[in-house]
Amino acid sequence: MRAVWLFFGIVVIYFLLHLMGWAGGVVTFFAELPxxxxxxxxxxxxxxxxxxxxxxxxxxxxxxxxxxxxxxxxxxxxxxxxxxxxx
The missing domain is CATH 1.20.5 (Single alpha-helices involved in coiled-coils or other helix-helix interfaces)
Structure with missing residues (x-):
């Protein structure tokens, strides 16, 4: 059950990031992170x-x-x- 909530949370966070246009910034941040x-x-x-x-x-x-x-x-x-x- 915990995995279901974790998956749901990740989907919601991704949706919000994509909706606000921040998804590209997050990807760039993690790509440049040491x-x-x-x-x-x-x-x-x-x-x-x-x-x-x-x-x-x-x-x-x-x-x-x-x-x-x-x-x-x-x-x-x-x-x-x-x-x-x-x-």
Missing amino acids: TWGFFVIAGIAFSGYKVVQGVLEDKRTDREFIEQEGQVYIRRIEEERKRRGLL
């Missing part, structure tokens, strides 16, 4: 990917922690109700 420039651009893209991946992982971890703490709280409430004889 080899180390490709590595720099790839490093920036990879760094951005890892940042997004880390943020999503942190959100998942936070949700799991909140869910666990919520279960502990519900269990304590149920134990207190049983102790008081309300349930």
